[in-house]
Amino acid sequence: xxxxxxxxxxxxxxxxxxxxxxxxxxxxxxxxxxxxxxxxxxxxxxxxxxxxxxxxxxxxxxxxxxxxxxxxxxxxxxxxxxxxxxxxxxxxxxxxxxxxxxxxxxxxxxxxxxxxxxxxxxxxxxxxxx
Amino acid sequence: xxxxxxxxxxxxxxxxxxxxxxxxxxxxxxxxxxxxxxxxxxxxxxxxxxxxxxxxxxxxxxxxxxxxxxxxxxxxxxxxxxxxxxxxxxxxxxxxxxxxxxxxxxxxxxxxxxxxxxxxxxxxxxxxxxxxxxx
Numbered sequence: 001x002x003x004x005x006x007x008x009x010x011x012x013x014x015x016x017x018x019x020x021x022x023x024x025x026x027x028x029x030x031x032x033x034x035x036x037x038x039x040x041x042x043x044x045x046x047x048x049x050x051x052x053x054x055x056x057x058x059x060x061x062x063x064x065x066x067x068x069x070x071x072x073x074x075x076x077x078x079x080x081x082x083x084x085x086x087x088x089x090x091x092x093x094x095x096x097x098x099x100x101x102x103x104x105x106x107x108x109x110x111x112x113x114x115x116x117x118x119x120x121x122x123x124x125x126x127x128x129x130x
Numbered sequence: 131x132x133x134x135x136x137x138x139x140x141x142x143x144x145x146x147x148x149x150x151x152x153x154x155x156x157x158x159x160x161x162x163x164x165x166x167x168x169x170x171x172x173x174x175x176x177x178x179x180x181x182x183x184x185x186x187x188x189x190x191x192x193x194x195x196x197x198x199x200x201x202x203x204x205x206x207x208x209x210x211x212x213x214x215x216x217x218x219x220x221x222x223x224x225x226x227x228x229x230x231x232x233x234x235x236x237x238x239x240x241x242x243x244x245x246x247x248x249x250x251x252x253x254x255x256x257x258x259x260x261x262x263x264x265x
Binding site: 006008040041080081084111112113115116117119120125127129 | 137153160161164261262263
């Protein structure tokens with residue numbers, strides 16, 4: 001089945017992002033297609049490479065990156081939500097005059113249209129949030 | 131993309147206090163460009179999003195109530211409100227804003243697309259939807 005995943009919560013604060021990861025991983029391992037994972041609201045905080053959790057805790061950001069590398073997964077941060085919360089890639093840094101970037105590899109920043117498109121293209125949209 | 135799906139945006143949060151309501155509205159506005167069959171459902175504290183006369187001037191929050199009134203122009207055909215959620219909060223449909231809708235091609239007009247529905251209808255409308263965005 002072709003699936004799309006929406007993540008509405010930030011990492012560590014809320015288990016929704018863990019559930020989204022485990023669901024996505026399990027679906028891919030079962031041979032399903034995940035068209036896109038779209039991060040919205042505080043969910044965009046899943047995409048900062050500056051995250052440094054304690055060593056004995058899971059690294060939520062790296063986990064997404066590894067999953068994306070293995071399955072060529074499309075990880076998209078909402079641009080409006082990312083701008084509000086300080087998630088920056090090269091393009092955003094140039095456009096908005098920022099002196100740094102913090103986006104993790106394999107993530108990209110794009111518009112809400114990517115969420116709507118994913119909902120149209122996929123057979124199921126699965127939303128993880130509060 | 132020619133296929134049209136039944137979209138439902140499910141709004142369960144108060145308009146202020148968290149950003150969910152406003153960022154949900156942003157998806158509805160952007161999503162209009164995709165010409166899908168769109169309805170909104172307001173439940174739980176989400177019903178407060180449609181209460182008339184809100185004033186956010188003292189809290190320094192942007193008041194986005196006027197945006198809801200324009201949703202008919204953004205392809206939203208129905209704005210359902212869960213009756214039980216209204217009653218539990220001492221509200222009636224008289225407390226809610228009205229939102230007009232017009233089909234510019236057929237000139238069909240509806241004065242108010244805000245519609246209270248009971249629990250059975252809520253369940254049925256959700257079951258009929260192909261995509262439910264939950265906020």
